[in-house]
Amino acid sequence: MKKIFVLLFLSLFALGFSQKKKKSKTKAIVEKETLIIYTEADAESTKEARVIAGFLKQNPGHAKTDYYKKKLIEIIMADNSPAAKPTITPMSKKEVEKMVNNNELNGSKTIVSNTPEASIPERTVNYAGVGSSSAGKKAEPSEKNKKTAAMLTHIFNHDPMDKEAYVNIKNRSKCNLIVKISGKKYYNLDVPASGQNFILVDKGEYVLTTMVCDAKYSSLKKINKDIEIELNLRD
Known part of the structure; x- marks a missing residue:
């Protein structure tokens, strides 16, 4: 009887220990860090302006440069469509083409200007002009447009001190x-x-x-x- 009691006690102890060990086991996280490299396949399949802009910067003189510039312009214009933001006058297609063909947003005063504040330059994005329904009042660009413009400015920036x-x-x-x-x-x-x-x-x-x-x-x-x-x- 005593042996049975000891065996039962050991069995319960082993069961409790295994359950506790199972509960304490946490899932492992897999992390992969890489430098950003844009491939032609990425540029072909994407609908994001940053990917195409990155590909153009990393592959100057590519055989399909004109094609990807046109695609980049179409994506930017679609994001800047007045249908999505009826109170905002979007920048013109001519301005977008100039930005893309120059491969540098910093050269376009219509889109980006730097305002000094506490000796640290801050990018100010002007994606839109004056709203047609509110004369004299500048319409604010959407957060998405601000983020996209800042990203394109960064990608096209060739300054190593960025x-x-x-x-x-x-x-x-x-x-x-x-x-x-x-x-x-x-x-x-x-x-x-x-x-x-x-x-x-x-x-x-x-x-x-x-x-x-x-x-x-x-x-x-x-x-x-x-x-x-x-x-x-x-x-």
């Missing part, structure tokens, strides 16, 4: 992410499940943190170049 870098987060998981980027400045980036999102940050050292579903992610990054970070859960 103080900004571009971080693209690819989320391969089935959960939405809020990535916190903490350093000399602080940024939050929402990344949808099975999607991606990008942000421009001042170059420097940052700690990136988020929850990938129920797994915690934290990583120290020295960001001095445009990078892409892919996050997923290990199967």
Whole structure:
């Protein structure tokens, strides 16, 4: 009887230990960091202006340069369509063509101007002119247009002393992410499940943190170049 009691006790102890070990086991996060390189396949399949602009910058003199410039103009004009923003007068197609053909947004005063503030230049984007329904009052460009214009300015900037870098987060998981980027400045980036999102940050050292579903992610990054970070859960 005593032997049976001991065996039963050991069995229950082993079962409880195995369950506790199973509960404490957390899913591992798979991280992949790469420099951003745009391929012709990316430029062909994308509907994002930043990808085509990046491809044109990385591949000067490509045989299909004119084709991709035309595609880039069409995407920018579609995003700047007055149908989506009826109170805004969009920039003209001639202005967009000049921007793309020059391969440099900084040369177009209509689109970008730098305003000094506390000795740090800040980009100010003017995607739209005066609204037709409100004379004398400038219409504000949408946040999407501001972000796209800032990104294109950065991509077409050939200055090696550029103080900004571009971080693209690819989320391969089935959960939405809020990535916190903490350093000399602080940024939050929402990344949808099975999607991606990008942000421009001042170059420097940052700690990136988020929850990938129920797994915690934290990583120290020295960001001095445009990078892409892919996050997923290990199967």
